[in-house]
Amino acid sequence: MRSLRQFDLNLLVVFVTLMRERHVTRAAEALHLSQPALSHALKRLRELLNDPLLVRTEAGMQPTPRALYLLPSVQQALKLLEEGLAPPERFEPAKSRRRFVLATTDYFEEVMYPTFLSQLLAYAPEIGFSVELITPDVLSEGLEQRHVDMVVGLDSQAVLPVGVSQRPWMREELVCLAARDNTRVGEALTLEQFAAQRHVELADISGLRPSNIDNCLTQHALTRRVISKNLNYIAAARVVALTDAIMTLPRQMAERFLPILPVRLVAPPEELPSLTMTLIQHELYAHEPPIVWLEQQLRAFANGFLNNGLANKE
Incomplete structure (x- = not known):
């Protein structure tokens, strides 16, 4: 077999489909390809694998021993690729026991956190939080090493470590x-x-x-x-x-x-x-479902906090 760099991985899907259908026209229909395109793909597979793969017999197209030998490995490889490329599992707060670690200010912990936590526990009863001080180590290492999930309420920063991002959250008079x-x-x-x-x-x-x-x-x-x-x-x-x-x-x-x-x-x-408070996190983990959910909850809470007249917004 030639180098994998010369091998179009889409051909593996064609190979598995051909092995299942054992018929060029039906395989083309299953893959939404034209019959000439499927025939060309089969030709490429035969050249790359140096084997006819499917041979016409009295009983129809039949796989060669080489094709039957390759099939389980190719199926397993495609399954692993599909699993690896699948979207991450949806975060289910009602069932999660995730403990989030927040580094935050006195303002958030005193003014907002108790109500924020009580609201979340109403529909995510098993989640938990740890609240820590904001220190230089939190911003330089804590976020990257996952000791802290998010920094909440810090005033906007002109300079942050590489990979650490901030997004405006809310303003207070x-x-x-x-x-x-x-x-x-x-x-x-x-x-x-x-x-x-x-x-x-x-x-x-x-x-x-x-x-x-x-x-x-x-x-x-x-x-x-x-x-x-x-x-x-x-x-x-x-x-x-x-x-x-x-x-x-x-x-x-x-x-x-x-x-x-x-x-x-x-x-x-x-x-x-005015005080421009932010949400600060590391971009390595910003798209993980639990962190996305946490940011959504913080933003929703801040909007309600402001709209209910509990704080003043510019």
């Missing part, structure tokens, strides 16, 4: 938080007044994100003083409540502190950008 007795700020701030305040912010645990707020101030030849960088919103909000510093954060998160801390909302400068 930013507000400022100040202590109730903070006399340094009124109900709203201009950009100059904003820059003049002392600030509390969250530490950038991702290791990649430049501060969009600082970028905005730089564009207007302004800077600010950050007196405290905290790992979570509640600690940062408590610092705000006890000092004359302000904090800039998503509205839905800020409103959670109003009943429990002596703080108030302050309108930020119009120039500040």
